[in-house]
Amino acid sequence: MSVKLARADRRAAWLFMAPMIIAMLVVAVWPLARTFYFSFTDAYLDDPTNFSLVGIDNFLEVLDDHTWWIATRNTLVFASISVAIETVLGLAIALLINQAIPGRGLVRAAILVPWAIPVVVATKIWEWMLNDQFGVLNQMLIALGLVDHGIAWTASGTLIMGVVIFIDVWMTTPFMVLLILAGLQMIPGEIMEAAEVDGIPGWKRFWSITLPLLKPAIGVAVLFRVLDALRMFDLAYVLAASSEQVMTVSIYARNRLISFQELGIGSAASTWVFLLVAFIAILVIGVLRLDRAAGEAA
Amino acid sequence: MASVELKSVSKSYGGNTVIRGVDLAIRDGEFVVFVGPSGCGKSTLLRLIAGLIPVSGGEIAIGGEAVTDVPASKRGIAFVFQSYALYPHMTVARNIGFALETLGLRRDAIRAKVAEVAKLLKVDHLLTRRPRELSGGQRQRVAIGRALVRKPEVFLFDEPLSNLDSDLRMEMRIEIARLHDDIGTTMIYVTHDQAEAMTLADRIVVLNHGVIEQVGTPQELYHTPKSRFVAGFVGSPRMNFAPVTTTGGAPDWSLAGPGGLALAVSVTGNRSAPATIGVRPEALSLVAPEAGRLSGTLERLEDLGHEHFAYVRVAPETVFVVRVPVRPTIARDTRVGLAFRDEDLFLFDEAGLRLDHAASHERAAAASIEERAA
Amino acid sequence: MTDLPLTLPVRRRRSSASYRLERRLKKGALMVAVGLVLVYTLFPYYWAIVSSTKQGAALYRDTFLPALDFTYYRALFENTVFLGSLVNSAFVATSTTALSLILGISAAYALGRIDFPQRRGVLLAILMISIFPQVVVLSGMFELINWLGLYNRPSALVVTYLLATVPFTTWILTTFIREFPRELEEAAIIDGCSHFRILTKILLPLMGPSLASTGILAFILAWNEFLFALTFILTDENRTVPVAIGLMGGNSRYEYPFAQIMAASVTVTLPLIILVLIFQRRIVAGLTAGAVKG
16 A cells, blocks of 8 residues: 555544544543542642642552551452352353253343343342341241341341342353353354264363363453452442442542542542552453463464 | 164254154265265264264164264264364364373373374374464364274264365375275265265265265266256266156157257156256267257357366257367357267156166166276 | 274263263253253342332232232332433433444444554553543543533533443444455445445444444443442432432331332333343344454
């Protein structure tokens, strides 16, 4: 292609991207830059024009706050446990759906239901099902004679994190299933037939063939889910408002910013969240060796 | 090594029947090729024999033992797939030896067997490579090696050469024939390539819409096809067909067809009337218009170097292909005559079944002599 | 090589009956597993429907059949604030979807079809924007919304939601566009079509299904959003439904209006579930196009 043509193409490319780029500059880059900027100021939300620069004081103040560390621990516990369970459960359900069984289409449709339900709604439904006195789960447990009186799932400090993880698993396993299923369907059927003829037993077929070939798909799904879990806000907020038991870093940052009106410190907390997520993203990509795995799949 | 027997095997998916009551007996050590148009069920039939898909009805026996409900891995078969189905994340050596790992063989024993098979198939220099680093032909050899190492009683091939280019296909075809000569194992081979079927098979099974049209040696199929379908399927270029109108009554008919065709035939055996005639391109010769059995206009000449094909339009919608050994010096759009011997004439009735006629017996006799000599 | 000196252990076959039994058992176990998965995924929503049709004391008895009492639904549809939030949600989600599809398809054409050196960089930036936590831009976004004078207005949400939906639609549509054979546009280029004509006359007509699945995903994303909707809307009549439901509650724990909440939950989720079930295949295609192939 001639230089002139190439230049015309390049100009066309930027022209086509211009609306998207302008939109991103306005709603992503600019607010992000302002957040970074505010995190070095002592601004308050009620009068954001009146402030002075305070250096890194805000960052240190966040680190000094005991609640921040609780929120960080909660977020990490929540993200790691829920993604781990979702991966295993998602893999199991994906393998199940991948079998030639009657009702396969029905299951595939059914798993989309939890995914389509808004987080707030799912949380409310489970909150009701887990209600200590009238919840259907406790009533069933009592009927089965497993407990004599209802368990206060959402009131007790240790159980509530479990409940948050449980609801998240219910809502997001479908996403895992779909991604892993797509990976499974990219494995040529003849390879599995070859293993069958070779007399490879089921477990070995899974470990030596299915799992290695699924690695890229699982890796991508885990990365997406980890990043999503790290920014979780609505589930814990609806279930427990600002209770420290399940407070995530997103809730913490919003609290400082909106509830306490501390624009400067809230922004610093947001920036910490950003750094935390970026750090973990790099970690996950490195551990899963996604770049290399992707190369092998090709 | 083992025989394979199918008794009224059928397979349907929902209401869609793809295999309808197939009966077939394959002798120990035989090389049988399944051919048929795409969608005829040949690959399905192979997978039923392998046990990769369960039958809907009927019985399958391998080596005289009923295996209808036995899983694929216990049937003593090996399968070579169209896509080769090599495990993409394993080296060539592990691909070949993977089946042995689960049999509890020692590591060095596995390595020895893998090395032996690899050497046999000339892939011993590739053992540490991954499948994606191999050429198509090399992948094919590894796939065969993987099948071979299990020492199967029956080898099943599902269009194994269809992903190779034509040179390599020829080379691998010879290789597979040699393999069969060497190890003498029963082989069942699915292909849509006639040349493969004709050259490899002891017997060819022609499938159409899930039923067997005909089973026979390549010569039987070529010389005495049971139906118009088989006649059209075996031979390249395919047999020329033309509809005819009949006068007279069984067994002696007068036929009139395109291009001024007028013939008197005497049908033997079957009493139905001929509806179609067929002549193979290689049985036709170009002659002067008035000297031929029928005549038409030369439309096109194809020069393949060692042979030539003339396309002669004998009727507005009928073109006959003629194979001529020497390039004819006839201009296009010239009227030409087509000649053939009586014994090269095929007759088919309304239902597409071939009818014997007085002269066709000579051809059958000649064919069986030819076959005995071969 | 008449005989390979291979001595494999004799394959010991069991009787046909035992293989048949094994196959049946396996099938039975699979069916049980399917049943469990169905109960796990569907029961909560079913239970919400059951609960929403029960009155008073019946709500607290665990019969598994709905009572078919639609009092709460009637109340819900007489509640102008709730209806208002439904309208707000519909407006916000529809506008966001339409805007993000327009911005997305235009950018996706450049990213999927035109070769230019910064393409990878732009894609990477888009991916990064789509994964960073929304809370990070909250302060800057607050300032922006105030500056635009949109605070406590549903249109504020349309603007802010672009943060999540535009990278998403751009990314997915880029992968979809790449799946079309290039010959298609090469033919158009030879016919003298400009890029704009190629996009509008050749690709767009073919992209109906892709746009539908991307649009549905963007719609669901916007319909379900909570953080911005909670933060940038102050008064009840301007809220979207997730926040309206999230903030529903009684005076004490024992007066908690579960039946009403369940009725509202069923109502706002029903359109999504119907949409998802109708476009099941397309949605799966959209979700996996974004992740696996990306």
